Amino acid sequence: MICTSVSRRLLPATERLKHVPIRRSLSTHPEGKTAVRGAEPPSLGFKELAPNSSKTQGVKWKRPTELFDDPEFILGGATRTDICQGALGDCWLLAAIASLTLNEKLLHRVVPHGQTFREDYAGIFHFQFWQYGEWVEVVIDDRLPVKDGELVFVHSADGNEFWSALIEKAYAKLNGSYEALSGGSTTEGFEDFTGGVAEMFELRKAPKDLYRIIGKALDRGSLLGCSIDITSAFDMEAVTFKKLVKGHAYSVTGLKQVDFRGGMERLIRIRNPWGQVEWTGAWSDKSSEWDAIDPSERQEMHSQMEDGEFWMSFQEFLRQFSRLEICNLTADALSDDTPSFWNTIKFDGSWRKGSTAGGCRNHPNTFWINPQYKINLLEEDDDPEDEEEACSFLVALMQKDRRRYRRQGQDMHTVGFAIYEIPEELKGCQSVHLKKDFFLKHSSCARSESFINLREVSARLRLPPGEYLVVPSTFEPGKEADFVLRVFTEKRSETQELDDEVVAYFEDEEDISEIDIEESFKAMFAKLSGEDMEISVCELKTILNRVVTKHRDLKTDGFSMESCRGMVNMMDKDGTAHLGIIEFQILWNKIKKWLEIFRQFDLDKSGCMSSYEMRLALESAGFRLNNKLNQVLVARYAENEVIDFDNFVCCLVKLEAMFKAFRELDKDGNGCVEMNIREWLYMTMCG
Numbered sequence: 001m002i003c004t005s006v007s008r009r010l011l012p013a014t015e016r017l018k019h020v021p022i023r024r025s026l027s028t029h030p031e032g033k034t035a036v037r038g039a040e041p042p043s044l045g046f047k048e049l050a051p052n053s054s055k056t057q058g059v060k061w062k063r064p065t066e067l068f069d070d071p072e073f074i075l076g077g078a079t080r081t082d083i084c085q086g087a088l089g090d091c092w093l094l095a096a097i098a099s100l101t102l103n104e105k106l107l108h109r110v111v112p113h114g115q116t117f118r119e120d121y122a123g124i125f126h127f128q129f130w131q132y133g134e135w136v137e138v139v140i141d142d143r144l145p146v147k148d149g150e151l152v153f154v155h156s157a158d159g160n161e162f163w164s165a166l167i168e169k170a171y172a173k174l175n176g177s178y179e180a181l182s183g184g185s186t187t188e189g190f191e192d193f194t195g196g197v198a199e200m201f202e203l204r205k206a207p208k209d210l211y212r213i214i215g216k217a218l219d220r221g222s223l224l225g226c227s228i229d230i231t232s233a234f235d236m237e238a239v240t241f242k243k244l245v246k247g248h249a250y251s252v253t254g255l256k257q258v259d260f261r262g263g264m265e266r267l268i269r270i271r272n273p274w275g276q277v278e279w280t281g282a283w284s285d286k287s288s289e290w291d292a293i294d295p296s297e298r299q300e301m302h303s304q305m306e307d308g309e310f311w312m313s314f315q316e317f318l319r320q321f322s323r324l325e326i327c328n329l330t331a332d333a334l335s336d337d338t339p340s341f342w343n344t345i346k347f348d349g350s351w352r353k354g355s356t357a358g359g360c361r362n363h364p365n366t367f368w369i370n371p372q373y374k375i376n377l378l379e380e381d382d383d384p385e386d387e388e389e390a391c392s393f394l395v396a397l398m399q400k401d402r403r404r405y406r407r408q409g410q411d412m413h414t415v416g417f418a419i420y421e422i423p424e425e426l427k428g429c430q431s432v433h434l435k436k437d438f439f440l441k442h443s444s445c446a447r448s449e450s451f452i453n454l455r456e457v458s459a460r461l462r463l464p465p466g467e468y469l470v471v472p473s474t475f476e477p478g479k480e481a482d483f484v485l486r487v488f489t490e491k492r493s494e495t496q497e498l499d500d501e502v503v504a505y506f507e508d509e510e511d512i513s514e515i516d517i518e519e520s521f522k523a524m525f526a527k528l529s530g531e532d533m534e535i536s537v538c539e540l541k542t543i544l545n546r547v548v549t550k551h552r553d554l555k556t557d558g559f560s561m562e563s564c565r566g567m568v569n570m571m572d573k574d575g576t577a578h579l580g581i582i583e584f585q586i587l588w589n590k591i592k593k594w595l596e597i598f599r600q601f602d603l604d605k606s607g608c609m610s611s612y613e614m615r616l617a618l619e620s621a622g623f624r625l626n627n628k629l630n631q632v633l634v635a636r637y638a639e640n641e642v643i644d645f646d647n648f649v650c651c652l653v654k655l656e657a658m659f660k661a662f663r664e665l666d667k668d669g670n671g672c673v674e675m676n677i678r679e680w681l682y683m684t685m686c687g
Contacts, residue, residue: 092183092185144165198456369612397448416452540564609642
């Protein structure tokens with residue numbers, strides 16, 4: 001199966017960027033709270049909003065108390081009209097904030113209740129956001145960017161109300177700068193306000209029961225957003241004939257069925273975070289359709305609307321909009337009287353170049369090195385109408401901190417995941433990282449619909465009870481990032497990371513005497529060792545480098561004094577820091593064996609090994625290591641993901657020495673050791 005990637009234009013990358021924003025550098029107190037820092041020029045941005053750029057000219061930082069005599073944090077309750085977009089292209093975030101106001105419990109978690117400009121006012125405000133598995137408190141001072149006496153960014157329809165401007169500032173601090181918020185998907189905001197998990201529906205192929213899905217989501221307090229795709233850069237913020245904005249994020253705020261001309265008409269309520277520019281088609285604010293329904297119902301539905309909000313028929317919604325995003329709430333975000341729908345398991349992982357960043361299934365040589373996670377689906381769904389035994393679950397893969405890297409010119413990677421059924425012979429295995437051969441012989445049984453450059457990719461799936469393997473990856477190999485993998489199951493399940501157990505298998509030490517050594521080797525040793533008949537570190541370096549230069553199929557920079565000293569320390573039995581003939585013979589045999597392994601796993605015969613070839617070669621040499629250790633070894637012994645022969649030998653020498661030192665200290669053979677400072681220093685300094 002060939003993987004395909006989708007590059008999705010985020011909402012919106014260039015939208016209304018006329019002026020500037022602010023950035024908050026995150027510093028952390030020991031207790032984990034983010035600290036307040038001053039309003040610095042880099043707070044605004046790094047490119048179009050960089051210090052001294054044309055768009056930041058004339059921007060000043062002012063407190064609400066400097067702008068109004070009677071500023072209010074929240075005036076008359078937090079409502080959707082409090083969120084009017086400013087000069088930054090973060091409508092995706094504002095659509096999420098607008099949805100947040102529909103759920104008071106969620107709102108007060110993000111915007112703690114009781115903050116004010118009056119009692120105990122100290123010029124700072126607190127907010128909380130969900131970040132990759134935990135809630136983080138962000139503390140900001142209340143200075144806001146102002147130009148010509150007006151707030152540059154988000155503002156309330158009531159000019160002296162500031163909660164929405166301050167939450168935008170806190171979120172900018174969390175992500176590195178205001179400019180880092182330009183362009184995005186509403187689901188990012190949804191998830192950071194709730195800790196929930198988002199699903200995306202393409203409306204051109206919407207499920208038949210989408211109206212019911214939306215209704216249940218609204219009833220559960222889920223957050224919903226929608227948008228219209230753009231087909232080119234010229235479409236960005238283009239307004240359609242009936243006043244819908246392309247490439248712009250809207251909130252879905254309600255559903256209603258009304259009796260209309262003898263039939264039931266399904267309607268949906270939508271809000272534009274600009275606070276203006278509303279739909280002018282059927283069921284818009286002043287359309288004639290309203291005259292055909294009961295006046296009391298019409299009055300009630302109109303009174304529920306805020307500025308920038310409008311109704312339209314559900315069928316028209318499916319025709320006009322391209323995408324719907326729903327953020328399902330997890331247990332900690334649900335109200336006390338709402339039963340939890342999902343059992344949630346979270347893993348923190350990383351893709352690292354050369355060790356765990358294998359790319360998608362299009363790259364079979366490296367795909368297997370990606371992190372692997374096992375799901376054991378134990379119970380099928382309780383659905384009497386469904387004859388098929390299946391378990392519902394949702395897999396969500398989220399990249400970490402990518403907005404903060406925009407300052408360095410980076411952005412979201414294209415990511416996705418594949419799911420494989422674990423074969424019978426491997427069921428129940430825990431310490432096994434499946435290798436290349438498995439993926440060459442087995443096809444995935446489920447996967448993310450495509451690889452997408454969004455922060456999170458998710459899929460709702462149904463599979464028979466059993467054991468399955470989830471492999472998250474970037475589309476291309478070698479892309480580095482940290483990620484969170486969340487698995488949500490409707491029924492009981494077990495989930496764990498699959499990784500190799502750290503273990504070493506040594507052949508029995510050779511029992512060699514001088515009688516066993518060939519005369520030719522004795523003659524060579526006598527010639528190389530000199531009068532003392534022992535080989536020093538310096539002499540070993542000369543010998544090995546002379547030998548490897550004769551093997552023209554090997555690429556090497558030559559053995560260093562450090563690596564040769566490690567070999568001598570490993571083989572030296574009498575503490576002389578020199579090798580006698582027997583010690584040198586045993587080392588020589590090891591190097592010959594390692595040379596055979598090196599050539600075997602140099603698959604392209606380039607004279608060196610790639611990092612994933614090295615992983616297989618180390619296992620062949622008797623060392624099975626987990627992802628973290630392989631990552632460390634690649635960082636230590638590889639250069640640009642390439643390992644030459646001398647570095648390969650040095651790696652093996654170090655591994656063997658450390659494993660043997662540990663075994664000597666593991667008196668009880670239980671895999672645990674205790675050591676004093678003397679033993680620790682001896683092992684680390686001499687190993």
